[in-house]
Amino acid sequence: MDAELLHSYRAGKLMLFVGAGVSANLSLPTWSELTAHIALELGYDPKIFSTYGTPLALAEYYKRKKGTLGPLLSWMDREWHKPTTDISTSEIHRLITLGRFSRIYTTNYDRWLEMAHDKFEVPFDKIANVADLVSATEGQRQIVKLHGDFDDGNSIVLDETSYFHRLNYDSPLDIKLSNDVLGNSVLFIGYSVSDINIRLLFYRLTEMWGRSVLPSARPKSYVFTNRPNPVTQEVLGQWGIEMIVSEEDDPKKALTAFLQELVS
Template structure:
């Protein structure tokens, strides 16, 4: 039986046409990419947060990551990693190698093609550390400015901004990885926090590539709701939308409590469903 197609809300399509939608791109977008290893024997994809933490455990000498998870949360494991190793360089080096994605794979990504085709959106936010989004936009012929720190702010009207909300490999000092980093960001007083607050004026956020058990989306819920609490009321009464695959009453209830409207998708092919929503937005 064919899964029903996703339907993008009419009000969101209207807002997109007015240039008032800011896509927020999560790990699911990077995980949708697949490519062959250099030797051609292995099919690779972007790693998940859990896979990154698993690798941190292995670099610490724990072959079974669950032994550390028994002791603490993923964020605490990463804080432990930083204390034991002195920095995140060993883990960052692994991520850089894992995300050495060939240009052909980015061109072949339906999700990244759909993101790049969002011509009415001139600002993108991402919690991903990789450079796949900006590479896709560049390959699509768009002029890109990456913003990871205050020094990067300020761009021309012709450029599209990719705001690295949790830093990236070129700005390791700005990477939000450990429990301490998240607590610091929750103060909402950094340059990127102030920029997001400004960018949200008269706009809505569209979250793609996130799931409810994603650490970043739970953090962003708190950030977004804290920020919009004192902003002028939106003319449609909503501040954020999120694409969720096969949502249940559980997701509907908890997302709505956080003032986020679900755009449901269905079926087993999350990548195709997500791309379909993005393509509908501009159709």
């Protein structure tokens, strides 16, 4: 375990960024299942439809054809939150909840992080919009939903237009993120380091650090993965982001073991 990472964690100066890989631990629907559902609703063969564009573009097409994402978001909410899912069985969510993380940011839409905090009786504030920022409790754990929340359909970043708008990085949540990253290290878990959308997020964070008074003194940040990639490791390294690579092939086992070592 990296000594600087441990020091940041123990000092309460480590922010957590949680991606889709953490939700996959709960066997939630994948992007391919989502686009297959879109295809069937619009009368297309799922395999053929998936070749017509990225998931963002396909969701954009759905919105154009249906006039709204409402029915799709309702389906997602039901499929992502089945009553048969028991959050107490997720060791990853337990470790995240009980960990000493100064903030938890997530690009996931689902409520399982919040449900885990309720289950393990850890107080938190959910931050998904300006109103949430105003009513947040001083000193309490914050779960910041950077790409929206099912409780507010208008906040969901799913189609291409909403994603491109999100890339402006000028919303109140982005201003909060800019402020939070200046004094904290960041640990990314559950992300594919080859995903261009995530790499853009890494780059944006680097820009935020670069605009600070002392960019050379920015805290080191990390991304955990179980897939070695020397090219990505070099590129992220120049942005001040260190890759932590597990030798465990199974992503669930790898992340669980890493969090157990960090949190304990």
